Amino acid sequence: MAVHLILLGLLSLCSLSFSQECNQALQVNVDFPGTDIAFQYSPDVQHCQLLCTQHPSCLFFTFVRADWTRDGRHFYCYLKSTPTGRPNVQTPLVGVTSGYSLKPCSQGQVKEPCLSEVYHDVDFPGADYRFLFTADYEECQRVCTQDPSCEFFTFANGSFSVETIRHKCHLKFSWTIPRTPIVERTAGVTSGFSHNAQMTTQIYDAVCQSKLFPDTDIAGQNVLVERAASPEQCQALCSAHPTCTYFTFVRSTFSCNLKKNPDKMVTTARNGYTSGLPTHFCQPDNNWLKVAHEGVDFRGSDIRFELMDNAEECQRTCTDDPNCQFYTYVTKNFRDRNFWRRCYVKRVITVPSLPKVTKLNNVVSGFTLKKCLLIPKSHV
Numbered sequence: 001m002a003v004h005l006i007l008l009g010l011l012s013l014c015s016l017s018f019s020q021e022c023n024q025a026l027q028v029n030v031d032f033p034g035t036d037i038a039f040q041y042s043p044d045v046q047h048c049q050l051l052c053t054q055h056p057s058c059l060f061f062t063f064v065r066a067d068w069t070r071d072g073r074h075f076y077c078y079l080k081s082t083p084t085g086r087p088n089v090q091t092p093l094v095g096v097t098s099g100y101s102l103k104p105c106s107q108g109q110v111k112e113p114c115l116s117e118v119y120h121d122v123d124f125p126g127a128d129y130r131f132l133f134t135a136d137y138e139e140c141q142r143v144c145t146q147d148p149s150c151e152f153f154t155f156a157n158g159s160f161s162v163e164t165i166r167h168k169c170h171l172k173f174s175w176t177i178p179r180t181p182i183v184e185r186t187a188g189v190t191s192g193f194s195h196n197a198q199m200t201t202q203i204y205d206a207v208c209q210s211k212l213f214p215d216t217d218i219a220g221q222n223v224l225v226e227r228a229a230s231p232e233q234c235q236a237l238c239s240a241h242p243t244c245t246y247f248t249f250v251r252s253t254f255s256c257n258l259k260k261n262p263d264k265m266v267t268t269a270r271n272g273y274t275s276g277l278p279t280h281f282c283q284p285d286n287n288w289l290k291v292a293h294e295g296v297d298f299r300g301s302d303i304r305f306e307l308m309d310n311a312e313e314c315q316r317t318c319t320d321d322p323n324c325q326f327y328t329y330v331t332k333n334f335r336d337r338n339f340w341r342r343c344y345v346k347r348v349i350t351v352p353s354l355p356k357v358t359k360l361n362n363v364v365s366g367f368t369l370k371k372c373l374l375i376p377k378s379h380v
């Protein structure tokens with residue numbers, strides 16, 4: 001009976017993950033109503049399709065375009081899924097475009113897409129970390145491309161309604177390194193990372209000299225609390241964040257506290273706390289990606305699971321799958337035997353996520369061109 005169940009499970013799993021065909025066609029003025037799993041803002045349907053491709057369980061989407069007239073829901077990107085992998089219904093609807101995740105396509109596995117489009121009279125509000133005044137939006141985009149933390153920008157041009165912020169260039173940040181949204185202590189599971197997880201897009205000559213302060217707390221100054229399995233992972237997060245000046249990792253809760261105070265750093269001795277400094281303009285030592293964490297669950301963010309014999313095999317499966325960023329393997333010490341031997345491969349969205357997208361006259365918004373300058377790895 002158990003064997004049958006496992007076989008059945010395997011069969012349904014295979015039909016789910018392998019029967020999906022690569023379908024790149026966009027369906028203009030077609031709605032895939034209902035079955036939403038998430039909602040995000042997107043400036044255009046290509047970005048929405050990237051979000052769906054990178055979302056662990058999105059299989060298709062509907063995007064509400066700028067020319068939608070029924071209500072104010074412009075630039076809405078609805079991520080969707082069904083057990084069959086197909087929309088239950090398709091209905092004609094003017095102002096929306098629908099399409100499929102590119103996970104089954106070879107280009108669905110491009111990790112660092114180049115987003116070269118600029119959007120006139122479109123604002124990307126929020127996520128600002130630095131401002132300056134530039135002659136035109138091209139210069140604002142050049143600054144964004146050169147600034148390591150900048151993922152997108154909004155520029156107010158010389159005709160903008162508020163005179164005092166004409167020519168103001170807003171540089172904005174979004175996480176583009178894989179983060180583990182939930183890290184929990186759970187007996188009988190082992191978690192770790194793809195050895196190919198991309199932590200930086202730039203290549204530097206200098207090797208980072210990592211600075212960690214063991215059994216040390218730095219009080220206050222929290223900007224952001226993330227989750228991490230180790231002080232080294234917390235350091236990678238701090239290094240990627242534009243305003244993180246130092247961090248404290250708390251082992252008992254896996255909280256990674258990113259702190260901001262460029263003026264001073266007050267340290268105190270505290271067991272179980274590890275503090276440290278971010279790295280700058282150097283090649284990080286990514287050996288922490290190779291550490292498997294026993295008794296730790298990276299809960300959620302599942303793409304799928306497969307059955308296998310040990311955590312090492314699960315780790316290799318994740319590394320070999322271009323869509324996998326991290327994994328959790330369930331051993332025979334786990335409380336519920338129905339989950340034994342499951343290898344969950346996981347990922348999060350790493351294409352820039354926009355807190356909001358709205359229409360606004362006389363502004364120009366767009367993305368960094370960093371990734372457009374990269375030479376694909378296979379050509380090196």
Ligand SMILES: *[C@@H]1O[C@H](CO)[C@@H](O)[C@H](O)[C@H]1NC(C)=O
Pocket residue numbers: 120121157158159361362363
């Ligand atoms: C500002 O942008 C608007 C629309 O994008 C354009 O019509 C206008 O000419 C621009 N103004 C300046 C001074 O560039």
